[in-house]
Amino acid sequence: MARPLSQQLLHYLVDWRDSPWPIDWESLFGRSAPLSLEIGFGNGAFLASQARSRPDRNHIGIELSWSAATRLFQRLEKAQVENARALLIDAEAALQHLFLPESLTEVFANHPCPWPKARHGERRLFASPFLDLLASRMRLGSRLTVVTDHAEYAQWLGEMLEGHPALTSCHPGIEAPEIPGRQPTKYQRKAMAEGIPIHYFEWTKQAEPEGLIVPAHRDQVDGSGSRDARTWHDSMPTISLRGDYDRKLLLADFQPLTLRETVDNIEIAVRLSGAFRREEPPMWLVECFVSEGKLRQEFAIMVIERKANELFLKLSGLGRPHPTFGVKLAIAGLGRVLMESDPKLTIVHENLGAEALATACKSEVPC
Structure with a gap:
């Protein structure tokens, strides 16, 4: 049967x-x-x-x-x-x-x-x-x-x-x-x-092609073949911002943002399309779409208040994206949006890498 x-x-x-x-x-x-x-x-x-x-x-x-x-x-x-x-x-x-x-x-x-x-x-x-x-x-x-x-x-x-x-x-x-x-x-x-x-x-x-193409991303796994809980969490891209921001104005006037970059001959496009707010406890969710060559990932970024005057940006459980460069660029781009909307916010911690941050900052407004 x-x-x-x-x-x-x-x-x-x-x-x-x-x-x-x-x-x-x-x-x-x-x-x-x-x-x-x-x-x-x-x-x-x-x-x-x-x-x-x-x-x-x-x-x-x-x-x-x-x-x-x-x-x-x-x-x-x-x-x-x-x-x-x-x-x-x-x-x-x-x-x-x-x-x-x-x-x-x-x-x-x-x-x-x-x-x-x-x-x-x-x-x-x-x-x-x-x-x-x-x-x-x-x-x-x-x-x-x-x-x-x-x-x-x-x-x-x-x-x-x-x-x-x-x-x-x-x-x-x-x-x-x-x-x-x-x-x-x-x-x-x-x-x-x-x-x-x-x-x-x-x-x-019958021969090896020149310039062997290797996987663009390799995950760390435990002995069971699953994502290792500790190393997978540590590898998740995050960014922390600190400053005397106004909670009521945070992402209130959000405008969609598109970022484009070419890395290792792969065209990357990032689209931050919409922002949503939960009142209590306060939390913001931003819709994202990332294409890297033929790879497509749709997911959401969470913005949460971790402590006084500190915002923490991380991936939500929606979409289950892999932390590729494009995903890191999306989080860096959202960080840029927040810092542009409130200049008092500054980065106090991130694990996105200098390239993602620099790419996200390619705009007329410095970040």
Whole structure:
């Protein structure tokens, strides 16, 4: 009998927001096994089939669609397999933060969106920067398999693969004539029924890409594989301000603030969008949105009165963000807002770092 959706979610869906980065996949699966990744698992049929037919491997699927995830859960329940898990996150963000270099044994992408319009070209999967990141996460000798029925996308993909120094075709040409034993996906069967040619790409990693891309953030964990309560708390970004402020005026005239910065070639945008106040005991909550490349985090910052004439800024439990540079920048930006609104406030303690504070202060009003 299939478990209810709530239990399927707890079992199959990896809560990447509340997991240490990068994820310890061996601990998550409870065993050491080659790691297989499918980018965009769609209705889940291919991933479930792989998990069932290849029990010696741990299988991860990445998607953005919740409905796709529920279909995958149903298939995994029916197949009664324990070696497959799902991530609901952008593929680039997942590879950047959740996977160690040289951790993947194989990668699949079945009929990725071709984004045929010229203005959408930058959204295509497997552009050069993404291939660099993906190749850094693949082991030497690991295989990348991509299948598409879109001719123009296939031509473009062939050019991207052929131009990458770490990847080599497994066949004499750029494309494979077919992949023996491969189970066609829903989209592939539809295309074949309409007489549309299918393009197969099987490429392997034969060299290390220049400038190995490492995870942007690493959490400290305890022996159980969970966030260590002490080190995780110590790593949470905070700032303390002191001064003779007027409680009634604090954030009363709050205006949305946007900060932008580029760090290590990653574009960062921070948006402080709204402020809310609780009367007793006094507390303020500020809504935040942070994007760092393809990583998106929505959360709230708390402003509380810690002692006389002292304000303490910290992350609330909403959104469970990881303390990336963008999150630190959001707290620094809110600190700037408070100090600009009341010049008597000054920083007495912070663990955000000089770069976050300096970036937040890039405005006409000094902080």
